[in-house]
Amino acid sequence: MTLKKVNPDLEKERSTCTFNIEELTNLLDTGAHCTAERRAVEDKVFSVKELKDEIPDEFLSHKERYENAIRKSVFLHKVLQETGVKRGVYNRSDKSDFRTTYYSIFKDGSPFMLQYSMFVPTILGQGDSEQVELWYKRALNMEIIGTYAQTELGHGTFIRGLETEAVYDEKTEEFILNSPSLSSYKWWPGGLGHTTNYCIVMAQLKIKGKPYGMQPFIVQIRDEETHMPLPGVKVGEIGAKLAFNTVNNGFLGFEHVRIPRRHMLMRFSQVSKDGKFTSSANPKLAYGTMVMVRVTIVNSAATYLSRAVTIAIRYSAVRHQSKLKQNEPEPQILDYVTQQHKLFIGIATSHAYMFCSYWLWDVYVMYQKEQNVGNFDRLPELHALACCLKVISSSDCTGLVEKCRMSCGGHGFMMSSNLPQLYGISTATCTYEGENTVMLLQTARALVKAWELGSRGRPFSPTMSYFAEKNVPSKWDSSLEGILNAFQKVSIGKLSSSVSSLQEYTKSGLSAEDAWNKASVQLIGAAEAWGRAVVLSIYKSEIERYGQTVSPALKSVLFDLVELYYVHLTLEKMGDLLLYTQLSEKDVVSLRKKYEDLLEKIRPNAIGLVDAFDYRDEVLNSTLGSYDGFAYERLMTEAMKSPLNAEPVNQSFHKYIKPLMKGKL
Numbered sequence: 001m002t003l004k005k006v007n008p009d010l011e012k013e014r015s016t017c018t019f020n021i022e023e024l025t026n027l028l029d030t031g032a033h034c035t036a037e038r039r040a041v042e043d044k045v046f047s048v049k050e051l052k053d054e055i056p057d058e059f060l061s062h063k064e065r066y067e068n069a070i071r072k073s074v075f076l077h078k079v080l081q082e083t084g085v086k087r088g089v090y091n092r093s094d095k096s097d098f099r100t101t102y103y104s105i106f107k108d109g110s111p112f113m114l115q116y117s118m119f120v121p122t123i124l125g126q127g128d129s130e131q132v133e134l135w136y137k138r139a140l141n142m143e144i145i146g147t148y149a150q151t152e153l154g155h156g157t158f159i160r161g162l163e164t165e166a167v168y169d170e171k172t173e174e175f176i177l178n179s180p181s182l183s184s185y186k187w188w189p190g191g192l193g194h195t196t197n198y199c200i201v202m203a204q205l206k207i208k209g210k211p212y213g214m215q216p217f218i219v220q221i222r223d224e225e226t227h228m229p230l231p232g233v234k235v236g237e238i239g240a241k242l243a244f245n246t247v248n249n250g251f252l253g254f255e256h257v258r259i260p261r262r263h264m265l266m267r268f269s270q271v272s273k274d275g276k277f278t279s280s281a282n283p284k285l286a287y288g289t290m291v292m293v294r295v296t297i298v299n300s301a302a303t304y305l306s307r308a309v310t311i312a313i314r315y316s317a318v319r320h321q322s323k324l325k326q327n328e329p330e331p332q333i334l335d336y337v338t339q340q341h342k343l344f345i346g347i348a349t350s351h352a353y354m355f356c357s358y359w360l361w362d363v364y365v366m367y368q369k370e371q372n373v374g375n376f377d378r379l380p381e382l383h384a385l386a387c388c389l390k391v392i393s394s395s396d397c398t399g400l401v402e403k404c405r406m407s408c409g410g411h412g413f414m415m416s417s418n419l420p421q422l423y424g425i426s427t428a429t430c431t432y433e434g435e436n437t438v439m440l441l442q443t444a445r446a447l448v449k450a451w452e453l454g455s456r457g458r459p460f461s462p463t464m465s466y467f468a469e470k471n472v473p474s475k476w477d478s479s480l481e482g483i484l485n486a487f488q489k490v491s492i493g494k495l496s497s498s499v500s501s502l503q504e505y506t507k508s509g510l511s512a513e514d515a516w517n518k519a520s521v522q523l524i525g526a527a528e529a530w531g532r533a534v535v536l537s538i539y540k541s542e543i544e545r546y547g548q549t550v551s552p553a554l555k556s557v558l559f560d561l562v563e564l565y566y567v568h569l570t571l572e573k574m575g576d577l578l579l580y581t582q583l584s585e586k587d588v589v590s591l592r593k594k595y596e597d598l599l600e601k602i603r604p605n606a607i608g609l610v611d612a613f614d615y616r617d618e619v620l621n622s623t624l625g626s627y628d629g630f631a632y633e634r635l636m637t638e639a640m641k642s643p644l645n646a647e648p649v650n651q652s653f654h655k656y657i658k659p660l661m662k663g664k665l
């Protein structure tokens with residue numbers, strides 16, 4: 001099929017863009033040098049023919065998909081090694097550490113994913129210098145391939161309830177790993193099924209019968225030559241899932257498997273040869289990898305959404321349907337304001353979380369530096385931020401990815417659109433690395449503690465400082481500052497009500513735990529409200545900061561999106577605002593008009609805004625979202641790849657249908 005260069009609809013759209021697309025790309029990539037570096041890596045990666053799929057993945061069997069994913073993972077590793085990309089070392093954004101490039105090769109994840117995302121970072125974060133020297137090099141060279149094995153069949157959320165044991169035997173200076181029950185089997189770790197030969201096992205340390213809490217151990221599970229499971233190791237794959245079907249998530253059980261003492265990662269806690277335990281300065285340091293991954297999820301969530309919204313907006317610009325005016329041709333569906341309502345918030349939300357993720361990453365890096373000199377003061381706030389922003393970014397972005405899929409009508413249901421797969425990998429972020437409700441409850445725990453300490457005169461940490469302000473009623477103000485203040489009032493109101501309920505429930509005789517459980521719906525509301533106030537504040541302040549360095553044309557568009565985000569959220573959360581602020585019906589009417597004006601203002605820049613995410617066709621992997629906009633041609637080309645289309649009549653006709661038709665069954 002010969003294609004014209006670009007669909008005229010998209011050509012027209014690109015001509016109405018009011019800002020410099022490259023300037024926005026550089027800003028989103030955290031610098032022009034990051035864009036250049038990313039494009040150079042992409043040029044290299046996408047020129048490798050072995051990394052291209054001849055048959056779409058969805059037409060392969062489960063086993064074939066796994067084998068194909070392994071083949072590509074190996075080629076990709078080689079290419080990334082040649083380009084000098086540091087695997088296992090995170091950066092501020094998915095794009096600048098090439099996660100996005102990496103994942104464009106696998107629509108459903110890679111079996112090496114956990115090697116890079118958690119195995120190597122845990123060695124770096126939890127190993128002492130000697131252990132890092134030994135294991136990091138081996139892992140980087142792929143001499144060993146590992147995963148992070150924490151979750152068990154019986155427990156994921158409740159880490160203290162994990163059952164896998166590591167019992168120290170001082171006679172042999174070894175730990176004995178054991179899985180005492182079916183529910184203690186590790187369940188979920190990526191790559192564990194048939195890919196990894198080592199793993200970090202989080203297990204309950206016991207010395208002379210005394211428990212010392214969960215600690216990380218590096219455990220060999222397969223022979224380095226034959227890849228056979230080692231004696232006492234029971235390992236396999238957990239089966240088909242909603243997504244992540246090429247990640248090779250696995251199960252693992254131990255029958256008294258012995259490992260050397262120095263295989264416990266000992267940066268923070270140590271066990272001496274004679275079985276003396278030295279505790280870390282803060283027992284929660286063993287949970288450090290989870291904090292780091294939660295921080296990175298905020299950017300991943302924004303990136304998944306930016307891919308989905310690019311596909312949906314490009315498709316909406318080339319798709320014509322129905323009639324707006326009787327005597328005119330069918331309009332582009334992007335001209336329907338309801339379509340703009342579904343999609344433009346996707347661009348703004350992606351920006352909001354991207355800019356917040358850069359800020360959060362900087363907070364994390366700052367904490368790391370302080371932690372290295374024994375200062376853990378920032379950890380409680382960082383933990384609360386990582387939990388809460390992980391939750392609202394993953395749930396908002398996943399909801400909007402699904403909205404993007406539905407906004408493409410029937411074609412959004414096609415696997416070749418890549419929207420179902422994007423939904424799959426996005427919704428997984430709501431569960432992994434801490435289930436979202438549980439993470440909100442962790443956030444609420446930190447907020448209630450801060451509130452109670454604050455009421456006794458203790459200072460609030462920076463993102464909670466507004467708790468100190470008196471919640472006095474003031475006139476509604478629709479400026480950005482006014483809306484931010486209003487959301488802070490909602491946050492204070494919800495937290496204050498939750499704390500009152502907790503106090504009332506305990507006063508009425510409930511235990512602290514029962515009171516907490518009874519008030520927990522309110523508590524997760526308070527946690528979410530704090531997260532909203534943080535995101536509104538950081539998104540605005542980051543754009544104000546960048547606004548001073550970018551061109552006036554770009555600054556104006558960036559603020560259109562900030563305003564859209566603010567007004568959209570105000571209308572969405574109207575109930576809360578009516579309860580806790582002076583918002584009136586008149587204000588709502590004028591905000592609705594403001595919202596409609598903003599959609600109209602953003603409309604000419606819609607394609608420019610998604611082009612600025614700078615996703616090559618190979619990254620989007622979508623029949624609907626390609627840069628040239630030839631969606632129908634691509635849909636047909638992909639349909640022809642269905643194995644059923646290889647022959648005009650399928651054998652099942654002769655075997656079953658014909659006898660049925662002839663009444664000969």
Ligand SMILES: CCCCCCCCCCCCCCCCC/C=C/C(=O)SCCNC(=O)CCNC(=O)[C@H](O)C(C)(C)COP(=O)(O)OP(=O)(O)OC[C@H]1O[C@@H](n2cnc3c(N)ncnc32)[C@H](O)[C@@H]1OP(=O)(O)O
Pocket residue numbers: 080085086087088089090097098099102113116117148150151156157158159160190284287288290291293300379380383431432433434435438442445446449
């Ligand atoms: C680089 C180039 C090449 C390209 C390749 C790139 C590839 C990279 C791809 C990257 C993509 C990323 C994909 C990642 C894939 C991830 C796959 C998934 C992995 C997992 O899911 S691993 C398992 C995760 N599991 C969890 O998250 C479990 C959740 N549960 C918990 O975290 C906890 O148990 C809890 C938070 C629920 C707490 O439970 P509990 O009540 O038991 O708590 P405690 O009583 O023990 O403690 C409460 C106090 O401790 C503080 N606390 C809790 N957690 C932390 C923490 N992590 N840090 C600091 N402090 C913590 C609380 O605040 C409490 O403090 P207080 O003072 O007592 O109030």
Ligand SMILES: Cc1cc2nc3c(=O)[nH]c(=O)nc-3n(C[C@H](O)[C@H](O)[C@H](O)COP(=O)(O)OP(=O)(O)OC[C@H]3O[C@@H](n4cnc5c(N)ncnc54)[C@H](O)[C@@H]3O)c2cc1C
Pocket residue numbers: 114147148149150151154155156157158187188189190244249428431432433434435436437438441
């Ligand atoms: C795609 C994917 C990849 C994963 N990869 C890995 C991996 O590589 N390594 C690894 O170790 N793990 C991995 N996991 C496991 C993951 O971390 C856990 O599934 C997650 O932490 C949730 O724990 P759970 O499954 O035990 O859920 P549960 O805790 O059983 O949650 C079930 C329900 O109970 C509720 N609930 C639980 N506790 C509470 C509470 N205290 N208060 C209120 N409600 C509660 C939850 O809100 C939820 O509604 C992965 C999971 C997925 C889906």
